[in-house]
Amino acid sequence: MPVTKQAKKKLRKDKKREAENLKVKTVFKKIVKNTRKNATVKSLSEASKVIDKTAKKGLIHKNKAARLKSRLAKSKRSASPSSKPKAKAQ
Numbered sequence: 001m002p003v004t005k006q007a008k009k010k011l012r013k014d015k016k017r018e019a020e021n022l023k024v025k026t027v028f029k030k031i032v033k034n035t036r037k038n039a040t041v042k043s044l045s046e047a048s049k050v051i052d053k054t055a056k057k058g059l060i061h062k063n064k065a066a067r068l069k070s071r072l073a074k075s076k077r078s079a080s081p082s083s084k085p086k087a088k089a090q
Helices: 005-037 041-056 062-079
Strands: none
Touching: 005 041, 005 062, 041 062
């Protein structure tokens, strides 16, 4: 247990920060998981927003955030039908 006044205050602050970080991380994981299952434009947008916020708070590294967003977008592209018109067989 902390002895000094400042150590006690730091413990209180750390507990609050830990609780907030846990909330953010839980939402982050849930949204990324749901987006992987059902990749729609709306879910991809929401996931991107949450990933950026999580990275900004320092809970994940910015490169991990970029990698996750890239992979989610890639899975969305592969899941949707191609936008290119198919060549007719002659």
